[in-house]
Amino acid sequence: MKALLSGNEAIARGAYEYGVRFGAGYPGTPSTEILEAFSKYEGVYAEWSPNEKVALEVGIGAALAGEKALVTMKHVGLNVAADPLFTVSYTGTNGALVIVSADDPSMHSSQNEQDNRNYAKFAKVPLLEPADSEEARRYVKIAFELSEKFDTPVILRTTTRVSHSKGIVELEEPTAYEDKRMIKPDVAKYVMVPAMARGRRHEVEKRLRALKEYANTCPENRIEMADPEVGIITAGMCYNYAKSVFPDYSYLKLGLVYPLPERLIRDFASRVKKLYVIEELDPFIEEQVKAMGISVVGKEIFPYAGEFDPGIIYEAITGKKNITLTPPEIEIPPRPPNLCPGCPHRGIFYVLGKLQVFVTGDIGCYTLAFMKPLEGLHSCICMGASVSMAHGMSKALKEKGRGKIVGVIGDSTFLHSGITPLIDIVYNKGEAVIVICDNRTTAMTGMQDHPGTGFTLQQELTKAVNYEELGRVLGLDSVRVVDPYDLKETEDVLKEELSRAGSSLIVSRRACVLYRREKVKQESLWVDEEKCVGCRQCLNVGCPSLSWIDFSDLPEGAYKKITKKQKGRALIDADSCTGCSICAQLCSKKAILRKG
Amino acid sequence: MERKDKVRRLLLAGVGGQGILKASDMICTALMYEGLDVKKSEVHGMAQRGGSVTSHVLYGSKVFSPVAGRGEVDILIAFEILESLRYINYLKPTSKVILNDFRINPPVVNLGIMKYPEHIEDIWKEQVTSLEVIKAREIARKAGNFRSENVVMVGILARHLPVKREIWERVINESFSEDLRDVNIRAFQLGYSALPS
Incomplete structure (x- = not known):
């Protein structure tokens, strides 16, 4: 049966077809829909973990217990999960473990455009990269097969364009779940104290050698010989872009991008006159091919930043541009994303802008409050940084910063990475005012539940974190709650907290206007x-x-x-x-x- | 560049909240039911919040790229007047433009920092030979709900696509919950017959 699926939906489908019944992740564009789609299949356990590190460790635990575990995150999420990644590479996975890293070239919805193929080389684990939805469905199965066969975590890397494009997928009958669950201690393999880790270190190299050999015969690394004048080595979405503009050239299309198939590459290079590597972001394949002593054209003609499209590839290789209509000589007003009508963040950031404090911000819809006319946010680095940076700034500024530094963080982001720095503020006698914008959901990525909403990913009722109680237990000197729809109250409370000594936490509570569980119908x-x-x-x-x-x-x-x-x-x-x-x-x- | 692949390329453009992604889903499903290969692409997440939204739809016997390059789009379906201009370099002189005569001020216009450009329809008249202008939101209100603006736009576009009428009706029925089906069938029909073909 055929279906029109996004790359993300196809990954979920492929995992389910392969018999995977365990998933964990943290929402992040462009990865979010994978676990959402997966969680809806019959007989599946899927959870939103508080952050990516926890999600990966949950997956490692499930794999150790014999399950096949799917763990999903966006590219920067893998930074958070990097700690367990590097060591689970040593221990291996027992059951099976596939980590989906959804990268975001062009930073459509991210703070950087890091190329996570580098993590595969760095952590010495294999990495597959699908080019469209149908490949996404098939590759996730290959990823699980490799994980089982080579006892290794496997990274499945997508980009925004693969995750969020839709294409026709050929659905297969799901394989029945095979119960291989077990409790089987093996301390030499799973207790990574130095003595044991040194032993496993050699296993990693052995595995990598075996994987290199496999890469040459992997059916998803294929040569498509046509015109021998030009050969193109490429992978992922770039393959589709290139095929659409140069259907007659020869291709080495890579599905397994790490480790690379050296014999296949040498064979292909010997059969074509001019060789190109087409890849977005880092010269990951190019540098390795060059290290083999093969001459290729790559980043000297292709951009090193941003995502490609068919036109960029066509222009880089031919030097010619498509004929396009000419933009008129008028200024087109920009239309950047904006906080929605009725967004509760508008109230709190209007007040913060008015008070002219320095706001260390965080990752979420509210990051948009840096723009005119609110101009109520002054930094955004990564999840949780608002709290720790506010503390660092006020410690550095001392009396010069008193009453002038506010850290603002969303509820989901706070639960992800905001609690440890809040402990730091209390422990080290900090004075920054921290505001949790509690809009009752993970709004930016599309309304996902989290440990503060009272619902699990699979919509079961559960306990909800109480931020006020948590703040008191951690030892904050003052904990307040405001309604950001009430400007006067919000301003009064902020002024009071800014003028007092000691640490303080303000919970700015009002549900996101798009949040279905707390929708309030009011007349316009x-x-x-x-x-x-x-x-x-x-x-x-x-x-x-x-x-x-x-x-x-x-x-x-x-x-x-x-x-x-x-x-x-x-x-x-x-x-x-x-x-x-x-x-x-x-x-x-x-x-x-x-x-x- | 002349393409050998005979792939047709559509670009839907508008403002977040206008139902553009839903519209392109419906278009792709209809093309798939007709037995064609189809791919579409768009960006979700931060870019969606009231900002510019586009969706590329490509169809033919075999489609590789889910996005069109500059100068490659055959039909631009603009849900908002200003947004039509933002992607003009994706079009070529033979492109067709379907323009919803509806204006949503961007923040810089509301703040008085910039003016909303006037006479955009005239700019299009100079640039392309095929321009269809329609008031889709008004038509949607007539059908029963202004939110069906996107389905009106699909109705207008449908006259240019190789998809049978009964397939469109099947797609609309599958795309909406029961209480919204009738209004959207009406919106589609009003859009389909709004202009002489």
């Missing part, structure tokens, strides 16, 4: 023409529902001026307004009213 707001003086106060919250009507764009008589100098007035789009009333609280003329 409207602007009374008889009252609006066009002061633009309301526009300073940057709500997409609010726009400006410039009177100069309207014919005479189509508008009404309340004051002489008035140049326009505000307008609210009733279709998108959620009635949160943040704008109305800023209107000194009480011109913003609720419908009905």
Whole structure:
């Protein structure tokens, strides 16, 4: 049967078809949908772990118990999980363990574009890279086969373009689950104290040699001979881009990208006149091919940053550009992503911007608050860094920073990496004010549950972390709760906490407007023409529902001026307004009213 | 560059929240039911929140890339006026443009930092020979719900795709819960017959 699946859905399907029934991960674009799709299959256990390190360790535990475990994360998540990765490479996996790393060339939704193929070489584990949804479905099975056969964790690497593209997939009947669960101690293999690790270290090299040999016969490393004038070595999505512009050239299409098939590469190189390596990001394949003493053209003509497309490859090789329409000579206003109408982050960041404090920010929708007009966030490095950086800054600044540093972190991000630095603040007598933006969900990646929501990935009721209690138990000097829809309360509490000595935690609690479990239906707001003086106060919250009507764009008589100098007035789009009333609280003329 | 592959390339563009990804899912499913190879691509996550959204759809007997390069798009389906211009370099002189006459101000316009460009329709008239302008949101309201704007757009596009009417109806029925089927079937039909073919 055929189905139209995304790369992510196809990975979940392939794992299920192979008999995998255990999955763990942490949401992160572009990886999130893998575990979501997997969790819906019959008889499966799947969990959102608090972070990627925990997810990988959960997977290692399941594999040690004989299961086949699927662990999913985005590229930067593997940094968090790197610690267990490097040592599970030594111990091997008993059952089977496949780690999906979804990379994000061009940083569509990420803070960097690291190339995680490097992790395979670094940790000495094999890595497969599918080029589309159908390959994603098949490759995840090969990954599990390799894990079982070579007793190794395997990385399946996708990119945004593979994960989020859809293509036609040929569904197969799922294999029945085979129960191989066991409890079998083997301390020489699983207790990595130096004496034992030294022994396993050699096993890793032996395994790598065996995998190198396998790479030459792996059916997914294939030569497609056509025109011998030009040969292209490529893998993943770049194969599709290249095939679409150069259907007649010869290809060595790699499915197993680490370790590389040296014999196959030498054979291919000897059969073509000119050889190119086409790969996004790092010259990962290119450098290894060059180290074999083979002459190839790579990063001297292809970009080292950003994702490719067919045109980029065509232009790099031929030097010619497609004929395109010419953009008109007008400035096209940018349309960056924005906080939704009714977003509770708007309230807290409006107040933070107004108070002119330095805000160390974190990873989530709220990172967008750095933009005009809110301008309420001043750093974003990685998950959890808001808390530790706020502490570091206030320790460095001492009295110069008192009352001026706030760390802001989302609820899911806090549970991921914010608790340990909060302990640091208490332990080392820090004074930064930390705000948890508790919108009751992992909003940015599309509403995933987490340990604070009271629901598991598979929608079972469970316990929920109480941030206020946690803050008190950890020893914070002050713990407060505010509703970010109430600007006055939010501002008063922030001012109080900034002016007091000691550590303090503020929970800014209001559910994401898109969060289905706590959806509040409110009437939309409207602007009374008889009252609006066009002061633009309301526009300073940057709500997409609010726009400006410039009177100069309207014919005479189509508008009404309340004051002489008035140049326009505000307008609210009733279709998108959620009635949160943040704008109305800023209107000194009480011109913003609720419908009905 | 002349392509030998006979793959047709569509580009849907608009603003997050307009139902563009749903529309491209429906288009791909319909093409798949017709027995064609099809791929589509888009970006989720941060890029989605009220920002520019695009979806590439490519179909033919065999499709490799899920994205079109610059100068390769055959039909641009723009859900918002300004967004049509942002991707003009993906088009060639023979491209067709379907334009929803609907405006959503970007933040810089609402803040008074930049002006929303005027006369975009005229720019398109100069650049392409085939331009279809439609008020999809108004038509969707007539069908019963402004949110069916995306299905109206699919209806207009459907006249240019090799997909039978009964397949479209099957796809719409499969794409929506029971309470939303009738309004979307109406939206599709109103879109399909909104312009002379």
